[in-house]
Amino acid sequence: MEQIEHKYIEINGLKLHVAEIGSGSSPAVVFLHGFPEIWYSWRHQMIAVAGSGFRAIAPDFRGYGLSDPPPEPEKATFSDLFADLLALLDALSIPKKPGRAEADFGRLDSKTVVRNIYILFSRTEIPIAHENQEIMDIVDSSTPLPPWFTDEDLAAYGSLYEKSGFQTALKVPYR
Incomplete structure (x- = not known):
């Protein structure tokens, strides 16, 4: 430490x-x-x-x-x-990159975004996109959901985010 x-x-x-x-x-x-x-x-x-x-x-x-x-x-x-x-x-001079995550998420349907996020952040390693890659591109579409997140959960999250989208969620508290 x-x-x-x-x-x-x-x-x-x-x-x-x-x-x-x-x-x-x-x-x-x-x-x-x-x-x-x-x-x-x-x-x-x-x-x-x-x-x-x-x-x-x-x-x-x-x-x-x-x-x-x-x-x-x-x-x-x-x-x-x-x-x-x-x-x-x-x-601390932390640079802000507004719009990048919104653009990445905006090219996919809500269910796919939620699915990818839960897969990415349930891994033991930290998900890191390469310089010319977006975070949503890291997940292979054949990767199964984590065992604790069911298809029913995914359907519920996906349908709810269809209504609200991700713009506010990415702004508050994400940024």
Whole structure:
């Protein structure tokens, strides 16, 4: 764990703790915790992601772990966490690529997108598309669903995403 670097960044009047490993010029993977977790929850994944050539970043949200608490904790909201995260991404110079995932998902039907996502993220290795490849192209159409995700589940997800699409889901909270 000693290869993980720790720093504090002033965000919205608070010092937020950030754990980071990997090259600053590599594509970033940002790990976000819930309650009662902290950055430490992601330590093993961060090392694996950095070992695959990515920059792994795990902040402690305001009032968690080594980050400053807000001045009035009882008034803290999810909006505060989102504002902190956006400011943190800017402070860390994380480039944004809006539209790429939407274009990748948009060329396939909803059921195929959901199927591919569950297959990709149930693997033991981290899915990585090559430079001239999109993430949806990594999955072979003959690959079976994970055993815990049934055809019935896929049909339900696919039909529900037919209505909503992925645009909002890719914007909030994905980005």
